[in-house]
Amino acid sequence: MTKGTIQLTQSKHKIKKAKKIKKEKKSFFISVASVLIFLLLWELASQNEWINPLFISSPIEIAQAAVLMVQEISFWENVEVSGYEFVAGFVLAILIGIPIGVLSGWNANFNAVVNPFISGLYVTPKVALLPVIIIAFGIGPASKIVIVFLMAFFPIVMSAQKAMLTLDQNLIKAARTFNASEFQIFKTIALPSTVPFLLNGIRLGIGQGLIAVVVGELFASTAGIGYQLTSNGQNLQTDRMFVGVLVITITGIILTSLLGIIERRFSSWKPENS
């Protein structure tokens, strides 16, 4: 417990960290190489017509199409429409999903009310409801907001619920002996415990929400990335279609890595290897 041992453990930490960084660097280079080799094979497959280029286009053609498309106004309009639909639906899913999940995990009666719907709808493929949603909300952005909400909502609710059900009972007992009120237990134990679970639910929600935007727009729409995808496909413009796919993929990667940054900020208290 002396200063010496503290410094020793700190320097041990440093050595561990340096080793970890070295390892991370190595796997990063392997990943980059793996992607480059994949792109190269793709290009070769296309040029040598191992696979019909009409189906798979080629990385170079896709890049060329991308350069052209980012100069088109209609492309940015489509991005804007899809972006609006996704953000609106997703924010709604978070705003409604987290309180419902947390409350139903905390209060057994509330849980009894909402749980049949949550567990029932969770396993229902939400896209099956699209025809009705289109009838009710039209082919504009509103119907897409609804489907994004529906698909992102359930992973978020379920994760909040699960977080509340796995609370550490030892902590709650300790708080009770310290005379804590129910509200204090909720604020100081229940809410902080949910954060890692919620972030995980939100991560799943992002994936679901992106699927929802595209599927919603494929089904019926007048604008958006999904709309553009369909029309490109119908016109056999595979390269342009792949650019649309790429936009969605990149969005997903950006969003999940942003989430990763938030996650690290919130979980500095967790052991590093978990």
Add this chain to the structure above:
Amino acid sequence: MENEQLEENFKLCTRFLDVTYVNNKTGAEVIALQNINLSIIDGEFICIVGPSGCGKTTFLNTVVGLLKPSKGEILLDQQKIDGPGKDRAMVFQNPSLLPWRTVLENVLYGVELLKQVTAEKKKEAKEFIEMVGLKGYENHYPHELSGGMQQRVNLARALTLNPSLILLDEPFSALDAQTREFMQGELLRIWEETKKTSLFITHQIDEAVFLADRIFVFGARPGRVVEVVDVDIPRPRDLHVKRSPEFLEVVDHIWSIIEQESSKQGFDNKEK
């Protein structure tokens, strides 16, 4: 017996205390504690030992206020105990630290729940962290500490509440043998410094004899006090005491009580 003395002289008294609970599976009423009459003097270190199922933990939970007596009463500083209160603080078997809080924030947690966090309290908390030997670790998270260090935080948290009575529920039972011995010595050192009345539960007889001024030996089915053993080993005690003949004599004596109790009950406490 100390029952003859006036109640005002005592820190903690239990009078004709019964605790019963209903078994969840069978629905039958189980008598966990029967007719417990104890008196503890201010500044005393008391240990409770007994076979598993003797109601040690039930007794502690009743004193802390999580369980209600079905008969009788408990007086702390002449006040009847009715639910948890800030005059008692518990050190748990499981460290029960909030993993997202640093050592200092955890030590202040009990005070924070009572809405009594002041600059002075923070200073006090830091002093207790130093007293339990964790100076320099104020901003570490629990996962960065060993089991023994986590229990030190657990203890500092209880001390920071400045309670009248400290309750310790087998706090060292999850530690390895060596750390446990060391922590027993540390606990005595801290107790000598603070002179807080302490009620310590353990199933380890040598731990009880090493720590306690008096030991209440509990018997099982129903839980009750079988004998009160005075430990006349002079203080301050260090770990060498454990090899002295007088120490071993007390240990033997308690063993024989528990053995007798077990055979009378017709079950072997080593089973569990």
